[in-house]
Amino acid sequence: MDPIILSRLQFALATIVHFLYVPLTIGLSFYIAIMETRYVRTGDEMYKTQAKFWGKIFLINFVLGVVTGIALEFQFGTNWAIYSKYVGDIFGSLLAIEATMAFFLESTFIAVWAFGWDRVSKKTHLAAIWLVAFAGTISALWILLANGFMQHPVGYEIKDGVARLSSFWAVLTNPYGWLMYFHTVCGAFILTSFLVMGVSAWHLYFNQSKEFFLASFKLASTLAVIFTLASFVFGHQLGQATNRYQPAKMAAMEAVWDTEPDTPMYLLTLPKFTNEPGNLIQALPVPGALSFLATNSFHSTIKGLNDFPADERPLVWPVFLSFRLMITLGTAFIVIAIISAIISKMVASLGWGLWVYILLIPLPYLTLQLGWLVTELGRQPWIVYGMLRTADAGSPPVDWYQVLITLLAMAAIYGLISVSGFVLMIKAAIKGPDKLDEHYA
């Protein structure tokens, strides 16, 4: 068996599971910080309970994010040794800076927050959760600048057979990294606000803590409107950047094979599962639409996959389907968010309609994962776009059976902790704010 395939599966497992927890960590910390700010300003105990109730879910989610993150940092060295050797000068330093600037802040102040309700002043306690929220977004920035380098390498020179940093400024201002950052953080807030709306809908449906969950729902629906719209804007910008810097990914996202001016967008498309040229279904063209979306001009030319050598094309069908589904869901979220914000005051009277919100909770999770599938599968066959192939980036001393064993072990452990984690989060969510117990006192 090919150790590269197994290592890719292992990395996919590690990142996908890690990213089940990351968005909620980023979004919910801000949500809690806003609620606690209201508490400190008004003295209204309800807002303190808000912070505590959502904080309980946050802490379970947070620990799972932390531990799955530890594994990620070491996987570059264990499974991708040639990659690490090749780009460590740039990529490694971004990870080290992320740890120094963000992880310490996050881990120290979440402890102050969780254990400090009666041990530090109200204002210090509030500052702690704001620092956690701030650290989450700082962490996201560094890791996405690192990933941005893999998508669109900048600020380096090849010296002695490896990439060496030549301009830190160029790495810091990588447009691709920044757009991914904004788009991802928006996604994190969308996921958070839909989760908060869903949990609130559950309690409103069962008529529990009505005032409390109406307040939750109101803030969440407002955040949902802001961030679904912002995500759309940044996603569009990111798409255009993809067309500029990663044309093969763009072609795969839209399953474009032939290079032609005024490139149409086919509303109905199904690529072949064999990755051979041409699509199984290609119907309902909107003339020039793809050119316009990608470049702001109806008459530009989008480079089709036929103009890339076969060994430089990503696997089209998963990239295409993930992208279409992400766009569809993302667009639906905008509509749902706007409606939710309008009806947020009378949402309790929806009755059975509240179940829509409960059932919606998993969809942003799916959408964010799809976005990452587009980003990472669309980059293939490169591990660093145009620079280093994934097939050449593995660990020479590691045999396939070693990876197979650790992959299975990881699947078992991640399965175990994720099932436990989600069950406990659901339990905490259903229990509600009336029966909060104090584990951290």
Next chain:
Amino acid sequence: MEFEWLQVVWFVLWGVLWGVYFLLDGFDFGVSMLLPVLGAASERERTAMYKATGPFWDGNEVWLITAGGVTFAAFPLAYAVLFSSLYTALLILLFCLILRGVTFELRFQWDNPWYRLTCDGLGVLASFVAPLLLGVAFSNLFRGLPLQFDPARDFFMYQGNILNLLHPYCLLGGVLFVVMFVYHGALYLAWRVDGDLRKKSFYMAKLVYPLFLLLFLLYVALTFFWTDHFIEPYLASPFLFAIPVLCAVLFLSSGYNTYVKNSAGRAALASCGGILTFTLCGVMGMFPNLIPSRLDFANSSLNLANASSSNLTLGIMLAVAVVFVPTVIGYQIWAHRKLSWTVKADY
């Protein structure tokens, strides 16, 4: 061998980061390993033990992430060779760290004795295996890995399998880490809790200290027998002998505070210094190598000259470290002061 001052600075910082990680996570490794001994009698005492380390284990582990990140950033080739060579051992270590963290937090989310017992069991096992592996891994570095540079692959290939890591010297290193952290954790616990649990853990520290000292001396003696080049940096720069001397003084003063002064806090502080200097002794013994090869020391070792990042990267990272590491130390000390209340084990 030619190398630059920035590389030397990062070499020392690399050692310091690992040392700080060991001295901090050593507390919660030790407390967890003591759970089945000191917490066997009552859930109340077990809860107290978790509470003593609860606010800190995560912040402690970030030092590991930083040490790993710095290895990646400052010495990418050493990171690549070390982690791929020790593949299976390293993944077991990661799984242990994952299970520890999860069980620490999730244990309290469900009040069911069997569930809590499972969490405790997994956490204790993971907290035992992790320091054992770390001790074995570092001893293997001191001894040298079986590395051979392969020009065809342009990579330093590990010649052997996971069993080659289990040389008696390296196993002793693993056991030493475990016993050292048990002592260290017992002192920490005695400092943080009160009542019977405090007495029991302090008694445990007194019980373990002679064993620790014995293993420590044996390990130092065997280091001279079973490593080929370890003493060379010390002979080349005799001022380095200050580190092992300081290490001995700190560990002895820890014992003095344990037995004579009966002060767990001071003894723990001294053992912090002991662990830090002990790590530095080990790391400096490899200088200027990061991973010595025991097959072909001259040509297949990873050192400052062949494994370092560019001066630009090292410089930027130094600037970041100069600003942020003291800041981190500052707010972590502040948080420790705020959150180190005396945990009541018997109400």
